Amino acid sequence: MKPVQIKEVVLHTVKMKLIAPFTTSFGTFQEKHVCLVEAIDESGISGWGETTTSDEPYYNEETTHTAVYMLKDFLISRIIHKTIEHPLDVHDMLTFVRRNQIAKSAIETAVWDVFAKKNNVPLSELIDGTKTEIEVGKSIGIQATPEKLVEKVGEYVEEGFRKLKVKIAPGADLDYIDAVRKAFPDIPLMADANSAYTLNDVDQLKQLDQYNLMMIEQPLAHDDIIDHATLQKEIQTPVCLDESIHSLEDARKALQLGSCRIINIKIGRVGGLGESIRIHDLCRDNGVPVWCGGMLETGIGRAHNIALTSLSNFTIPGDTAPSSHYWDEDIIEPEVTMDHGIIQVQTGPGIGFDVNREKLEQLTVEKESITTAVTPHPMP
Ligand SMILES: O=C(O)CCC(=O)c1ccccc1C(=O)O
C-alpha cells in the first residue's frame, strides 16, 4: 500500500441544528458545533474526520473547543509532513498527548480516509470489514411521558429499526420501560442510563430484569469499571459499557473484571478507528459482542461508523440511524439512507461519500488552515 504524507489540515467548525431536541440523563442536545477535519495529502487528496463532541463537557470531558485547541496546538503537529506507512500507526504517533480521545480520533479518522482514497479502496475493505450491509437501531431521548415514548417507539418500529434504545434516568425509568414492553412485548429493546445511577440503586435496576432487555448501557459512573462488575453480579440484564471504555486497555480490564457482557464502541471515545478495531478484535476473541454507538454525528462521522460496523463482531445493531433522523440536510452526498433497518456499506474509495462543499460553507462559523507544525511547548 502507498504511504501518505499530510501537507495541510483544514479545520472547518460548523454549527449544526438537530431536527428535534435529544434528551439524555445529563442534558438536552439541540444545536451543536462540530469541527470537520480535512486532511489533505501531497497529491491533493482530501480525507475527512469529525470531532464527535458537543459544546459542553457533559458526556465526557471534551468539548468542540477543547478538541480544536488540542488539534491546533498539539495533535496536527505530530502527524503533518510525516510519512505515514499505515493509518494504524497514527494512534501511537499521538500517544504522547494524554487522553483527548475525540480530538485524536478526528485527525486519525481523516488520515484513514486519505489513505484509503490514495490506495483506491473502500474504508470498510481496508479494515477487513466483511459485511456489505449493516443493521441499524434507533436511540430515543427521554420523552415527557411514557405514552409519548410508546408513540415514538411505534413510529420507529414501523420504520424498520432493528433495535430500540431508550434513554432512562431516575424518575424516567421503570414506568417508561414498562409501558414500552406492554405495547411491544417482542421488540429488541435496551436502556441507556448515561451514568445516572449508583450502587445504591441496585434494587431499582434489578427490577429491569423482568423486561427482557438486550442490555442496560452505562448505568453507573462514567469512570467506573469496579462497581459495574458488582452490579453485573446482582442483575441478569447484561451490562454494556459506553462512557467507561476509552481504550483497548480499559476494555481488557473491564472484560477481566466482568464489568460488562457487551461493549458499545464509539470511534471518538476510544481515540480513533485503529483503537476501535483493536477493541473489536479483543471482544471477538473473548466471545463478547460489540455494537457501534453514536454521537449525533454529521454524515462524516456516520460514514466512519458504517465502515467500522462492517467488521464481523458487530453483531448487535448500532445507533447509526439515517441522516434524516438528525438533520434537515446532511453535509455529505448522498445522505445516509436506510431500507427496513438496513444501511448499505459504501463501495467507493475511502468513506465513500462526498462532502457537499456548498452546504459546508453555509454551516461554517470558523475555518483555519494549518500547513506547518507548531511547537509551543517542548515535545517529547
Ligand atoms: O443517535 C445517536 O447518535 C446516538 C445518541 C446517543 O445515544 C448519545 C448521544 C450523545 C451522547 C451520548 C449518547 C450515548 O450513546 O450515550
Ligand SMILES: [Mg+2]
Ligand atoms: Mg450511551
